[in-house]
Amino acid sequence: MKAVCxxxxxxxxxxxxxxxxxxxxxxxxxxxxxxxxxxxxLHLYDGFVPTLEQGDILGHEFMGEVVEVGPDxxxxxxxxxxxxxxxxxxxxxxxxxxxxxxxSLCDNSNPNAWIAEKMMGYSxxxxxxxxxxxxxxxxxxxxxxxxxxxxxxxxxVPSELPDEKVLFLSDIFPTGYMGAENxxxxxxxxxxxxxxxxVGQFAIRSAFMLGAGRVIAIDRVAERLAMAQASGAETLxxxxxxxxxxxxxxxxxxxxxxxxxxxxxxxSGHGVMFAVDRAKQMAxxxxxxxxxxxxxxxxxxKGGTISIPGVYAGFIDKVPMGAFMNKGLTxxxxxxxxxxxxxxxxxxxxxxxxDPSFVISHRLPIGAAPEGYKIFRxxxxxxxxxxxxxxxxxx
Numbered sequence: 001m002k003a004v005c006x007x008x009x010x011x012x013x014x015x016x017x018x019x020x021x022x023x024x025x026x027x028x029x030x031x032x033x034x035x036x037x038x039x040x041x042l043h044l045y046d047g048f049v050p051t052l053e054q055g056d057i058l059g060h061e062f063m064g065e066v067v068e069v070g071p072d073x074x075x076x077x078x079x080x081x082x083x084x085x086x087x088x089x090x091x092x093x094x095x096x097x098x099x100x101x102x103x104s105l106c107d108n109s110n111p112n113a114w115i116a117e118k119m120m121g122y123s124x125x126x127x128x129x130x131x132x133x134x135x136x137x138x139x140x141x142x143x144x145x146x147x148x149x150x151x152x153x154x155x156x157v158p159s160e161l162p163d164e165k166v167l168f169l170s171d172i173f174p175t176g177y178m179g180a181e182n183x184x185x186x187x188x189x190x191x192x193x194x195x196x197x198x199v200g201q202f203a204i205r206s207a208f209m210l211g212a213g214r215v216i217a218i219d220r221v222a223e224r225l226a227m228a229q230a231s232g233a234e235t236l237x238x239x240x241x242x243x244x245x246x247x248x249x250x251x252x253x254x255x256x257x258x259x260x261x262x263x264x265x266x267x268s269g270h271g272v273m274f275a276v277d278r279a280k281q282m283a284x285x286x287x288x289x290x291x292x293x294x295x296x297x298x299x300x301x302k303g304g305t306i307s308i309p310g311v312y313a314g315f316i317d318k319v320p321m322g323a324f325m326n327k328g329l330t331x332x333x334x335x336x337x338x339x340x341x342x343x344x345x346x347x348x349x350x351x352x353x354x355d356p357s358f359v360i361s362h363r364l365p366i367g368a369a370p371e372g373y374k375i376f377r378x379x380x381x382x383x384x385x386x387x388x389x390x391x392x393x394x395x
Contacts, residue, residue: 002390003057003142004369009047012370017057020138020146025072028150030086034163035062035141037369037386038088038171039197040311042377043265044130048287049313051115051133059141060088060128061170063163066154067144074151084154086140086147087338088171090126093152104335109149110135119314124335141369143390155342158350164357164387165349168202173356174341176202176262179309180210182332183258188213192247192299193233194292195262196224198359198385199309203262204233205354216250218243220268223382227359238269247299255301264310267291273318287314297324308333359385365392 003017020029038061043049063085066078078084090109091098097105106125110116115133116123126148129139138145147154157166176199183191191207193200196219207215208231217228218236225235236246247256261267265288266281268274273291280286296306297320306329324331348354361384364372372386 001143002366003138004059004366004388006044006052006056006058007054010045012045012058012373014367014369015055017142020144022068022070023146024148025070026149026151027070028066028073028078028147028154029068030062030064030084030145030147030154031067032062032064032140032143032145032390034064034167035059035366035388035390036167037141037372037376037388039199039376040130040264042373043311043313045373045377046266048265048281049131051131053132056129056132056136057138057142058129059139060130061167061172062086062128062140062145063157063167063170064145066150069150077151078154078156082154082156083159084156085166085169085342086128086145087153087155087174087342088128088130089153089335089338090128090135090137090148091152091339092149098152101337101340103337103339112136127335141366141388143366153339155346157346161349164360165355166346167387168198168356168359169342169345169349171336171338172198172359173202173345174338175199175309175336176204177206177209177341177345178336179203179260179262179307180206180212182305182307182309183207183260184305184330184332185210185212185258187211189257190214190216190251191258191260192216192218192256192296193260193262194218194267194296195310196221196228196235197262200224200262201227201231201359201384202356203260203309204228204231208232209348209353216247216256221379223361223384227384244295244299251301255299255304257301258305258307259296259300260307261292261296261310263292264308265289265312267310286317288312288316290316290319294318294320297329300327300329302327304329306331309336360387362386364388366390367393
């Protein structure tokens with residue numbers, strides 16, 4: 001089969017690799033019909049997340065048709081022929097975190113938990129296509145994928161909904177929604193969201209769904225800011241204003257009720273602190289650039305909430321913990337507990353409350369994935385989201 005493989009920093013290649021096989025009794029094999037490039041895949045592309053190996057198959061946003069199931073898969077939940085969305089997190093369904101619906105903290109799905117434990121103390125769940133530290137699972141930017149614990153995660157979807165309306169239930173729609181939920185929104189609240197990429201766009205819409213009165217979206221890319229405005233958000237371009245000062249002014253010097261970092265480890269900015277962070281990251285002294293996190297802490301109102309759906313991989317410094325503590329802030333974060341959100345959000349799509357395909361700018365054959373990574377990373381050609389067709393041929 002054809003698959004998108006990581007061959008080194010900024011080196012993505014589409015290669016012919018062996019088809020996946022059933023390895024464990026609860027596995028399934030899915031023939032992938034649509035897949036996408038996620039913003040968090042760009043951290044791998046840029047070489048900032050450790051424990052990738054040459055030839056690893058990338059991708060964790062995918063859906064398709066079940067073509068094979070293992071002997072222990074519950075056939076009442078999943079069978080050959082089912083059309084499914086596959087969540088990016090892998091969960092066993094039987095451990096304590098799974099029973100508490102903390103699906104992204106599954107105790108049993110990361111076979112390389114010992115690596116994550118050295119970095120994090122305890123391991124989160126395994127993830128598709130996202131380093132050996134998080135399981136070493138082959139990803140979904142391919143024509144087929146093996147899905148472990150297949151009767152737990154995959155969500156069956158009706159045939160009348162096209163792929164593009166449901167594909168993002170695999171990650172970015174639930175991730176944006178959980179990010180908004182973590183803001184502890186009360187009716188009429190003001191929410192500031194840094195990052196108007198795909199997750200940020202879904203977070204904006206989710207914040208309004210949850211009752212926010214105002215959403216203030218922060219970015220520098222014109223098409224992303226325009227998309228945020230189309231959803232009803234007010235916008236700030238961080239190239240033009242001091243965002244913390246602007247938020248104080250816009251909220252009567254009170255600050256937003258909650259602030260969201262939907263950017264994470266490769267945040268952009270200005271000034272000496274940004275230059276130092278970038279130099280440390282390029283030298284591999286520091287994995288993450290916490291520019292947005294610092295600003296969110298400083299901007300948030302006293303007693304407010306910081307929500308972090310943006311990906312961080314390691315250790316950060318110069319975080320204003322004094323402001324965080326003395327203002328009595330709450331911080332909520334984590335990989336998305338996918339199975340908590342996929343079904344309810346599918347129902348919103350079915351009711352016509354949202355069409356998630358609004359975020360797509362580029363539809364490419366899988367053979368054009370290397371180009372797709374580059375234009376998405378470099379924000380070229382008004383790119384907001386790339387969807388790949390595993391079976392289309394390049395023009």
